[in-house]
Structures are given as structure tokens and as C-alpha cells.
Amino acid sequence: MKIRSVRTLLTLALLICSFRPGAAGLQDGNRTFQQTVDRLREAGLSSEGAFDLLRRIASVGPRLTGSPGAAAAVELSLRLMAELGFVNVHAEPVEVGHWVRGEVAEAEVTASGTRAAVPLAVCALGGSVGTPDRGLTAPVVEVLALDELGRLGPNLKGKIVFFNRPMDRRLAEPFSAYGGAADQRVNGASAAARYGAVGVLVRSLTLREDRNPHTGLMQYDSGVPRIPAAAVSTLDAEVLSALLKKERDLSVSLRMNCRDMGRVTSANVIGELTGTDLPDEVILVGGHLDSWDLGVGAHDDAAGCAASLEALRLIKAVGLRPRRTIRVVLFMDEEFGGTGGRAYVRAPQRKSERHLVAAESDRGGFVPVGLAVGGRDSKVLEKITAYGSLFKPLGVSFIVPGGGGVDVAPLVEQGAEPAAVMINSQAYFDVHHSALDVVSSVHPRELELQAVILAALVYILAQEGI
Amino acid sequence: MKIRSVRTLLTLALLICSFRPGAAGLQDGNRTFQQTVDRLREAGLSSEGAFDLLRRIASVGPRLTGSPGAAAAVELSLRLMAELGFVNVHAEPVEVGHWVRGEVAEAEVTASGTRAAVPLAVCALGGSVGTPDRGLTAPVVEVLALDELGRLGPNLKGKIVFFNRPMDRRLAEPFSAYGGAADQRVNGASAAARYGAVGVLVRSLTLREDRNPHTGLMQYDSGVPRIPAAAVSTLDAEVLSALLKKERDLSVSLRMNCRDMGRVTSANVIGELTGTDLPDEVILVGGHLDSWDLGVGAHDDAAGCAASLEALRLIKAVGLRPRRTIRVVLFMDEEFGGTGGRAYVRAPQRKSERHLVAAESDRGGFVPVGLAVGGRDSKVLEKITAYGSLFKPLGVSFIVPGGGGVDVAPLVEQGAEPAAVMINSQAYFDVHHSALDVVSSVHPRELELQAVILAALVYILAQEGI
Numbered sequence: 001m002k003i004r005s006v007r008t009l010l011t012l013a014l015l016i017c018s019f020r021p022g023a024a025g026l027q028d029g030n031r032t033f034q035q036t037v038d039r040l041r042e043a044g045l046s047s048e049g050a051f052d053l054l055r056r057i058a059s060v061g062p063r064l065t066g067s068p069g070a071a072a073a074v075e076l077s078l079r080l081m082a083e084l085g086f087v088n089v090h091a092e093p094v095e096v097g098h099w100v101r102g103e104v105a106e107a108e109v110t111a112s113g114t115r116a117a118v119p120l121a122v123c124a125l126g127g128s129v130g131t132p133d134r135g136l137t138a139p140v141v142e143v144l145a146l147d148e149l150g151r152l153g154p155n156l157k158g159k160i161v162f163f164n165r166p167m168d169r170r171l172a173e174p175f176s177a178y179g180g181a182a183d184q185r186v187n188g189a190s191a192a193a194r195y196g197a198v199g200v201l202v203r204s205l206t207l208r209e210d211r212n213p214h215t216g217l218m219q220y221d222s223g224v225p226r227i228p229a230a231a232v233s234t235l236d237a238e239v240l241s242a243l244l245k246k247e248r249d250l251s252v253s254l255r256m257n258c259r260d261m262g263r264v265t266s267a268n269v270i271g272e273l274t275g276t277d278l279p280d281e282v283i284l285v286g287g288h289l290d291s292w293d294l295g296v297g298a299h300d301d302a303a304g305c306a307a308s309l310e311a312l313r314l315i316k317a318v319g320l321r322p323r324r325t326i327r328v329v330l331f332m333d334e335e336f337g338g339t340g341g342r343a344y345v346r347a348p349q350r351k352s353e354r355h356l357v358a359a360e361s362d363r364g365g366f367v368p369v370g371l372a373v374g375g376r377d378s379k380v381l382e383k384i385t386a387y388g389s390l391f392k393p394l395g396v397s398f399i400v401p402g403g404g405g406v407d408v409a410p411l412v413e414q415g416a417e418p419a420a421v422m423i424n425s426q427a428y429f430d431v432h433h434s435a436l437d438v439v440s441s442v443h444p445r446e447l448e449l450q451a452v453i454l455a456a457l458v459y460i461l462a463q464e465g466i
Numbered sequence: 467m468k469i470r471s472v473r474t475l476l477t478l479a480l481l482i483c484s485f486r487p488g489a490a491g492l493q494d495g496n497r498t499f500q501q502t503v504d505r506l507r508e509a510g511l512s513s514e515g516a517f518d519l520l521r522r523i524a525s526v527g528p529r530l531t532g533s534p535g536a537a538a539a540v541e542l543s544l545r546l547m548a549e550l551g552f553v554n555v556h557a558e559p560v561e562v563g564h565w566v567r568g569e570v571a572e573a574e575v576t577a578s579g580t581r582a583a584v585p586l587a588v589c590a591l592g593g594s595v596g597t598p599d600r601g602l603t604a605p606v607v608e609v610l611a612l613d614e615l616g617r618l619g620p621n622l623k624g625k626i627v628f629f630n631r632p633m634d635r636r637l638a639e640p641f642s643a644y645g646g647a648a649d650q651r652v653n654g655a656s657a658a659a660r661y662g663a664v665g666v667l668v669r670s671l672t673l674r675e676d677r678n679p680h681t682g683l684m685q686y687d688s689g690v691p692r693i694p695a696a697a698v699s700t701l702d703a704e705v706l707s708a709l710l711k712k713e714r715d716l717s718v719s720l721r722m723n724c725r726d727m728g729r730v731t732s733a734n735v736i737g738e739l740t741g742t743d744l745p746d747e748v749i750l751v752g753g754h755l756d757s758w759d760l761g762v763g764a765h766d767d768a769a770g771c772a773a774s775l776e777a778l779r780l781i782k783a784v785g786l787r788p789r790r791t792i793r794v795v796l797f798m799d800e801e802f803g804g805t806g807g808r809a810y811v812r813a814p815q816r817k818s819e820r821h822l823v824a825a826e827s828d829r830g831g832f833v834p835v836g837l838a839v840g841g842r843d844s845k846v847l848e849k850i851t852a853y854g855s856l857f858k859p860l861g862v863s864f865i866v867p868g869g870g871g872v873d874v875a876p877l878v879e880q881g882a883e884p885a886a887v888m889i890n891s892q893a894y895f896d897v898h899h900s901a902l903d904v905v906s907s908v909h910p911r912e913l914e915l916q917a918v919i920l921a922a923l924v925y926i927l928a929q930e931g932i
Contacts (some may be wrong), residue, residue: 041636041638042636045635045636045637045638046635046636169511169512170507170508170512171511172507172511172859172860172861172915173859174911207911367833367892369861369863370863393638393639394638395638395835397835397836397863397864398863398864424833424835424861426833426909426911426912426915427909427911427912443892443893445640445673445892445893446892446893449638449892
């Protein structure tokens, strides 16, 4: 067979896909998967079920790991799963950190010899130590990358280091831009402390210029002094940078009373539709119940929790009875160290179970555009690709290898295949980890489509295995 | 060659696509198309050029065909194109209708024998006649489809017909849901008038439940009395429907002073980057300058105009000189009859030109997800599909036959191939034709991506032809 054009080949591929028996074939007796997915779509889109669930989760407020809000979210989730008629609904304990933001996060810039101070919108980075009660005042030095610190070396002693490398706007994929700038937030404090710096300010990780600081986890290296670390809003980062260009001799005063409160016991919340034939084979879907505390974590990750719960609700609502177990897990502590994901695999109940696929939903609640499934040569990627025509009308325009995330990483290490719905993320970092991550920034239909896609994905896998 | 699995075939197709000489090959000397598209992306995403242009267009306010706002938009567009350094910038005359909404659009429901009236949020549909000055009061009859009218027949005489079929939420693609409900708005008045109805209320074409009426064009059949036609907000449609279920004997009073003001001369606005080798071969890109008048037409279609202008700005900004002419046309009167598109093909200048491709950008300013290009067996579809790997990093996950629209339809009839960027439309009808279609509903990066994709599309076509 001579392939005369790419179009011929693509047409052929399309034809083969469309007419492959599996995709349109019978299942469970007298219904095709296409009919099943149509019913899931109709049940989903005729409601705003996922959005209603998101609203209820967000109604407890911020759910910072270890906080009363997180505890309330555990209680609420147990109630929600019971209401939805899931089975084996229970909580499994997770030991988590308990860091509190405190009431104060203030910063201002002062030029030497003047009294006029310019306030900066800042927030403590998650895990940071506080400043002394009266605050911390020190000359400020701007850097754009961690590897500039070595060059500045001794000049950093006693200084506040201001990390101001923006996310690279030129990248079409905001997650890549985030990945390219997050080192400043995660590792900046210890990197600067090695040279004697006394504090760090980090430009907020967002592509927007506004006055909202964006928090997120920072980590201290052992053996290095723990210095306070704050995020500064992008607009204020621009202001500070402009001031430094005019006058090098500037000081920043920083005052924060965030602090670590030790460890407490929290929980993952679990429910399922038990498989009729192979109950010990598990298809997992979930998000994380904890959130940052400036907004209510609507996109990050009430959206993922709500879409996962809604996926099971839809499967139940249209009367499907999966052959393998479909389980929803609302993980605790994605944001503050991933202890929930690790506790899940260590729980004694796991001994008798085999997790085939673990779908983590933690990319926000915007419109779905694709699927990432399994390793490059995995059976699960092959399977879902073969069923691609079922997902296309739901907005899934590509299926690529991938998936995974903090919560399911321990499961994937043990052999489960990862999966994730890929989501339009152009506006995600506008709200991510900031006071803007609120319910009104989520579109009910966009979130519902994610739930319908998850429902179709986990149901097909529960019926077909990998 | 035996094809052993769909995945093998898809992998093969992908490989062939990726390594086809054209996609990565040289152009214009020493640069690859990949390098060119990278530069367009970097120039685009490092700015908010399209959004800035959108803001300027929206700043003239509503641009209803024939209105002072539309005239101001023509003047502004000429200035913008000159500022941007386009050549052959000029306006071409278009005879358009001039309908005015007037100052009054009120409706209320009254039960017979009571004095309490429930107000309804309504607006005149575009092209509707007004009511008598004192308004129009008549019993109201709810129908869900035009073909119910025949059954009700004589019962409709002297009545106001209330068309209340919602857009079908269960469809994943909102444009399909819109298409399935728009007959009530476009043809409802004349269909009802044939049976003696004296007015119509039409449920707004949106998937949201709120109190914003959505306007849009309606048309009168000749030989049938012209009766007033108003859109009612979805929430008020629900209220009216609920009231009718409790009590059949309800009247609606409707008062509107919209009216037709005859015809006036307006214009299409045109500018270009003239081709270096084949200036008479034209690749056209454009949107429509007119808008509805309840919001400022930010998505519909300042977005399309801005993305088209920005596409040419980017091509110029990165120093590209197209072989064929790339022309932007901001059409007048897409919304009120499409006279601009017809005037464009009839203009004497067209005689010496050949339009290869006409890309119409009129699907809103949300995130791009794909491309629709040409007929099913067209050379242009084959060409752009072969260059698919250039568009993929910009979010273009599929390339399908299609494109076209009201403005370029006359060009397509004459042999030009249509093209369009496909846009996520889950939230489009939330704002479409309503007071919600304002600048803040557009995301700068999502719009910029559309401009970058258009720039890459029209530049490749200008270099390669079809």
C-alpha cells in the first residue's frame, strides 16, 4: 500500500478509529459505549451538578492543611458522599503539618534618609517562618535567577533578596511558564540564606499584573538558617524594581507572624461504586481537599474534588454498574507536602487491592481540551486512544501520554497508570494560590464537561480494564 | 504493510506529519516556518496587543449597523490601520439598514381581574416594529416550537405568542444548541402573525438563567402583518411559564418604541500588507465592525476585528514580507443582513484580484482550540493539515474542514476557500447579544493566541499559496 498523502493516511486512521469494533461495540449486554457516554453527557450537561458540589466544598472557606477549614471539609465530604449514595464511605488518617499564616503580612520600601515609605502587597509563602515581632528591615537586592546568588556572594549578607524573574509570557502553555519560575518560590529562601541573606521577597507566580500576592509552598534546606519568605504582587514587584533602578540604596521592612504549629491528624476521604465482578481492581479518580487560604481554592482544587464526585454521581444516576471498583479519593495535603497521597498507599486496606489507573484532577476547572493517560507505550494509552471518538464530542481533541500529580504519584510508583483531563490553563495562574481563586471564577458548564469526561474515562476503564 | 493497531497507524501518521519537509522546511531563504511561528508567538504573547486593539474598538461603545457608533468605528478603524502601518488603507461604501432600538422596552404580566403586575426583562429584537405608543396588551400563549402554531391555529388570533424552547443544554457544543433554538427568534414573529397573533416574546438564546435579555436579528416574511417581537430573559421566561401553569388566563403588556429609519451609507474598512511577488492574490482575514447595542460587542465581534488587526501587526512586527497580499477587512453589517460582505465582492477593485482564502473571525474571543479550513477535499485543508505541527503548540488540537460565515460567504461562493479559528464557546452565549458582552469578559492571552494563530495561518498561506 502506497500512502499518497498525509490526508489519505489521516482519513484512513479516522475511518479505522471510527469503525473499530471496541469503540462502537456492545458492552454489558445491549448498550454501546457511545450510548452510555451520550447518557452521561445528557445527565451531566442538563444539570450543574459539579458546580453545585464545588459551591458546597468552597462554602467551608479556605482549607489550608491542618486548619479547622480542612477539618470541616473532611466532615462535609463524608456527608456529601453519603448523600450521593456512594459505598464504603470513610476517612483514612493522614498526619499533616499545621502552619498558620497569622494576622500580619506587611512590607514597605524606604529610601535611605527619607521618611516616605511605599507599601508593598505581600503574603507569607507557605511554610515560612515569621519575622521578629517588630519586623525585619534590611537593604534589598534584586536578582532574576538563583544562580545569580553565587556571583553576588558576600554582597548578600544581611540583605533581603528580591527574586523578580517573571513567568515567561511568551510560552503558550502557562504550566511551562510556571515551572520555569517556581524555583524562586520553592528554593529561594534557603539559596539566599546560604549567603547570609535575612529574608526573601518573591515575585508572585502569575502572568497578570495586579496587586494580588500569590502564595504557595516554600521549603527550607536543612543546615541553613530559616529566613522569612514572602510573595509580592506582580505590580508591586514592578514598582520595587523600578525604584531600585532609580536608587540602589533601598531598604525593605517586612513583618509577618506566620508560624509552624507542629503536626496534627487529618484525613483522606474515600467513597466508591464497588465493582460487580472485580471489586478489588480499582479505578481511582480524585482531587485534593486542602487548599491555600487566600481565596477558597475554587479552581485549586475544589474543582477537581467536585468533578470527581460528580463523575461517580453521573455513573450512578444513569444506572451504570461498573465491573471494577470506581473509587473517589479526596486527598488531604497536596499543597503542603503530599502526605495524603503517601498515607493512602500505606493504609492497610490497600493490601488486598490493585489500582489499575489513578486519575488526578488538579489542573483547575476551566474548559477541558484533552486527555493525558499512562506511559508512552502503555496499554491504557492504547485503549483510551482507541476509544477517542467517544471523547471527541466532549471537547477532548487530543490524547497524549501523561497524567499524574502529587496525590497519585505514590500509586503510580507502585504500578498504577496515571490519567488526567487536560484543561485550558490560560487563566489558571491569574487566580492560582491567590484571593482570586473563588467560586465565581469557575464556569458551571466547563466544570461539568470535566466531570462527564472523567465519568466516561473511569467507567470505560472499569468495564474494559487495561 | 499490515496495520497491526490503531496506535501504530497514528504513530506513523504523526511521524509522517512531523517530518514532512514542508512543515519544518526552509522558506524565504534561511528561516524555517517553525522559527517564524515561534517569533510570531513570542511577539504576540509578550504583549497584549489584540486586547489593546479590542479595548480601542469597544471604546466607541455599541456599533449597531447604521448608528453613530458604527460610523465612529469606521473612522477609528481607518486611524488604527494607518497607525499600524498597513497599506492601501481605505473604506468602501456599504448601504445598510438603520434600525433604532428607541428608549422604551417594557413588558409585564397581569392575571385577569387583578391589579398586580409582574415586570419582565425584555428587549426589542433587531428589526422589530414598535408597539403603539400606549403599548399592546393581549392574552399570552406559550409554545415550544414553531410547528405547534398550526395545531393552535385559531386560538392564536389576537394573542401574544411566547416562544419558550430553551437551547438544548445537553449538547456539548453551544453553537449547536443555539442553532437548534434560533428559529424562534428569527422566524417566530411572522410564523405567529400568520395565525393572527399580535406580538411575540422569545426566550433569550443563552444557556444561563439570568435577567439579561439577549437581542439578535428577526426577519419579517413579506405579505404577513409585521408584529412586535421582543426577547425575554431566561429567568423571566421561567417565571412567565410558571405563572401560565398556575393560571391560564394571563395577559402580557408590551411597550417598545423601536423603529426602522430607512437606509444609510456605511463602510467596510480595509488595509493590507501588499504581497511582494503576487500582490493580486489575496489572503483575507477579518471580522465585523458592527455589533449589537446592549453591550459593546466585545466578543461579538470586536474580538474578531482585534485579532485580525493584530495578526497583521505581528507579521509586520517580526519583519515578515508576505509573497501574496494579506488583507484585513473589518466588515460592516454582519448582524443586520450581511450587506458588507456582499458589497465587498461587488466593489470594482475586486475585478483585478483573486481571493485564495478568506478567514472569518466571528466566534468570540475565548481560547482557541482548533482550525476549520476549506472544503473536505480542498488543497488548503491538505496544506494546513500538513503544517499542523506548527499550530499544535498554540493550542490548535484539531484541523477540520469548515470555516466561513456571513461576511465571507459571498467570497466563498466565488471560489475563495473559507477558514476560521475554532474557539471554546462554552461561555460565549452567556454574553452573546446581551449587556454582558463587555471588555472585561475577554481574557487578553486567550485573544492573543487567536491573533498568533491567524498570523501563522495567513502568513503560511501567503507564502505557500494553495
